[in-house]
Amino acid sequence: MTDPIHRGRSTTAAIDATTTVDATTATAATIEAYGLTKSYGKSAVRVLDGIDLRVGPGSVFSLLGPNGAGKTTTVRILATLTEADSGTARVAGYDVVADRSAVRRSISLTGQFAAVDETQTGEENLRMMARLTGANRADARRRAAELLERFDLTAAARRPAGTYSGGMRRRLDLAAGLVGSPEPRVLFLDEPTTGLDPRSRQQLWEVVRELAERGATVLLTTQYLEEADHLADRIALIDKGRIAAEGTAADLKSRVGGHRLDLALTSREAYLRLAGRAVHHSPETLTLGIPTDGSAAHVRALLDETDPTGRDIDRFSLHSATLDDVFLALTSSEAPAHV
Numbered sequence: 184m185t186d187p188i189h190r191g192r193s194t195t196a197a198i199d200a201t202t203t204v205d206a207t208t209a210t211a212a213t214i215e216a217y218g219l220t221k222s223y224g225k226s227a228v229r230v231l232d233g234i235d236l237r238v239g240p241g242s243v244f245s246l247l248g249p250n251g252a253g254k255t256t257t258v259r260i261l262a263t264l265t266e267a268d269s270g271t272a273r274v275a276g277y278d279v280v281a282d283r284s285a286v287r288r289s290i291s292l293t294g295q296f297a298a299v300d301e302t303q304t305g306e307e308n309l310r311m312m313a314r315l316t317g318a319n320r321a322d323a324r325r326r327a328a329e330l331l332e333r334f335d336l337t338a339a340a341r342r343p344a345g346t347y348s349g350g351m352r353r354r355l356d357l358a359a360g361l362v363g364s365p366e367p368r369v370l371f372l373d374e375p376t377t378g379l380d381p382r383s384r385q386q387l388w389e390v391v392r393e394l395a396e397r398g399a400t401v402l403l404t405t406q407y408l409e410e411a412d413h414l415a416d417r418i419a420l421i422d423k424g425r426i427a428a429e430g431t432a433a434d435l436k437s438r439v440g441g442h443r444l445d446l447a448l449t450s451r452e453a454y455l456r457l458a459g460r461a462v463h464h465s466p467e468t469l470t471l472g473i474p475t476d477g478s479a480a481h482v483r484a485l486l487d488e489t490d491p492t493g494r495d496i497d498r499f500s501l502h503s504a505t506l507d508d509v510f511l512a513l514t515s516s517e518a519p520a521h522v
């Protein structure tokens with residue numbers, strides 16, 4: 184859908200919003216949501232089933248979840264593109280329904296909705312967007328040049344955006360989201376690095392970190408656990424419209440014991456007997472991963488307990504828990520509770 188949000192802000196408006204918020208609600212969260220629900224259609228299941236969020240100023244918060252979890256729907260509600268059926272949300276101190284235009288002035292939105300004109304060059308797109316936000320010709324040229332440089336698009340600046348690769352296009356989208364307000368107070372990034380090669384992803388991470396360091400509050404959605412681990416101060420795992428877990432990457436990893444003991448089993452029977460305790464399953468290799476704190480005492484106890492006869496475990500290895508482990512443990516309906 185074409186949306187005017189990321190084109191309609193002026194820097195002044197964004198600064199005004201900052202001043203108001205700082206003066207009145209200095210310690211408040213920049214993004215807060217309580218009990219958001221949303222269904223589509225009449226008999227439809229709930230796409231959001233009571234989402235609560237609090238994101239502190241200047242932090243990077245990641246909504247991490249599989250396809251259809253409700254990430255984009257949450258972002259769209261917070262960015263005022265759609266309304267929740269129930270619940271409330273405030274962004275930069277403003278209610279997303281009652282103060283919609285103030286919210287829009289405080290945010291930059293980049294994601295699945297970003298629209299650039301494919302027939303125009305990257306430079307023309309950015310200049311036009313800057314002009315739309317009220318910049319004069321010289322400022323528009325300067326801002327476009329700065330953003331092209333920052334996103335490593337200078338060499339491609341004179342080519343039509345339609346000829347850009349997926350990664351270049353993604354960077355242009357993000358630049359377009361920043362052209363109206365180079366220092367937005369709140370930045371929503373919906374799967375900003377999907378489809379990017381590792382180098383482009385790194386570059387984008389750097390930009391996000393830089394924006395957060397300068398005080399922006401960033402809410403980003405991702406399906407990449409690694410991305411959330413690298414970038415986010417806090418992570419919410421979202422699954423089937425609910426927050427399954429929330430915390431720092433370390434908090435979340437500690438929920439599965441901090442480490443994982445992988446057991447390569449000698450038989451299918453042993454595999455099936457122990458599968459219920461595992462957070463990681465690899466039936467092809469008859470390997471199961473079981474949460475542990477990694478201490479010798481616990482590992483020894485686990486080995487004794489899972490294989491009292493000494494015949495069922497062929498080999499074992501110890502790994503640091505990854506967000507993958509947490510994610511699988513907390514979101515998959517098959518994966519049972521553990522330790």
Ligand SMILES: Nc1ncnc2c1ncn2[C@@H]1O[C@H](COP(=O)(O)OP(=O)(O)OP(=O)(O)O)[C@@H](O)[C@H]1O
Pocket residue numbers: 223224230248249250251252253254255256257406
């Ligand atoms: N306009 C709509 N009409 C009907 N159903 C919708 C609409 N928008 C989203 N949905 C449904 O709501 C659910 C959540 O969608 P949403 O886009 O929020 O998920 P997501 O977490 O962003 O997924 P993805 O990782 O695929 O982007 C999905 O089942 C989707 O099909």
Ligand SMILES: [Mg+2]
Pocket residue numbers: 254255256373
């Ligand atoms: Mg989505």
